[in-house]
Amino acid sequence: MSYGGERVARRKDIDGSSSVPGLYGKELRWKREAAGLSLEKLVEGSFYGKSHLSDIERGERRMPLELARHVDRVLGTDGYFERHCEDVRRARRGGHAEYFEKVLEAEKHALTIEEWCPILIPGLLQTPAYARAVVLASLPLSLDEEVEEKVSGRMARAELFELDHRTPEYWAILHESLVTDPILPPSEMAEQLDRIVELAERRRITPQLILRKLGAHPLMTGPAKIMTFFDAPPLFYTEALHSGDTIDDPALVAEYRKSYDRLRAVALAPKASLAMIKSAAEDYRNGKQPDRFE
Template sequence: MNRKELDPESSPEAAFGARIRRLREERGWKQEELADRMGYSGTHISAVETGRKMPTLRFSRNADQVFGTGETADTFERQYREIRHGSLLEGFPQYVGYEGRAVEIRLYEVGIIPGLLQTPEYARALAEGDVWRGSITPEQADDRVSFLAERQAALVRPRPPTMLVVMDESCIRRQVGGDGAMAAQLDRLLEFAELPNTVLQIAPFDMVERRPFNLPMNLLTLSDLSAVAYAESQMRGHLERDTTLVLPLLAAYHQLQAESLSQAASVAMIREARKGTP
């Protein structure tokens, strides 16, 4: 029997495949046995184990169910997310885990509408732009949009988190996805501003040097009152859980809110921008 030896360090896909193989062999299962348990063919299992086929979200979740890793800190789904998003979103899978159980979410965004407030059409347009530039594949674009929908759904709970959102004015001025998609997106923002657990503000262009952040910032407060921060540069993301480092970011966010337009003035600006779309 020919057996391809894998170097788990050679790539994230190889690490994923090697882990599938290791857990399968620890249980004494042949590839066909695992295939039956997961609902795939033996050929498919072989291709994933040897790194010839990329794992999918469904495959990863099935693996977590079969191997009992779904409730652990190192799930196959998390490993899959890291493969899909790569270094651009380092720390992001962990951040999303905190986001789903946060009691308070503070967001600041520049240039695009924050993901948690995006409509499917707006999110699809952004993803397809990345496909056109060649930075992601069409399959990765599909995964990005579906992953965003999952994040948004996780916030629809009996006691939803308080959401405080500040957007740079560029977010509502930049046309994404055409007039129709942009009009629907601005309508979504107006609906968001009416919710009882939200505050929406615009940081206007004339705020200039008074703006405390130059890059997007995500700040979470958890039920135990601990705080988590997540920020991305062009190349990678960073998750910060050290309270002594997160508290100054919270203070800066309070300054940002104080300098930004009130929610009433922000809504008026969004309505004005909406008039320019059909």
């Protein structure tokens, strides 16, 4: 297949019936090829690269509003892609809040993900029972199907640990209380800690603990998540009960980066942390409340 003298390899067709993003991506490719444009030609004049557009065509990435407008203008599609890009964004959220949308996308393309979790075990590491308890505590009047949609969404995020060629380097610093102060029955707490141990022993994650006895330390005011990428600036994310904030200002992200590195420096070493998590899991399995770490 040739466009303007440029040779383009024919790729596997997209199954537009599989999802809203898949249907959107298939339509985008059909319109692009009907116009005789390569990926490079279509993104020319925008701030995005051909790999970003290719991911959209495969249903793997959302269409930013400014890119949708650019595509409509170049292809003469009378606002079609702008009108429908929000449908795709909603479909991709999968039970997550709108403010979490950037994080959902970023996790799939990150080189590294580093989290500090003072209050809850992070969503990427949660078991269904833990996720369900968190959702019900935050939104106690939710219908069963709404709860299960949110739980399924969290479980789907963890699939990135199973994709060897795309697994990011993941580092989680957890407060001791997440291990020793249960929010679930003992057997379910054991299962939750076993999940962390299993991922660590498969070398998919590196966990560290911040002990209670440490006292004052960096990032005491709330959770933190830093993500880096091959072809984009790093992002910092933090959240409260019903809101979240994604920061991409390089200077501000650099300051958060320093705080995270200082926190990691005072955390318990990964090997010792994992041993304590294993010990707590065994206590829960035996119906025993783990002792606070001293």
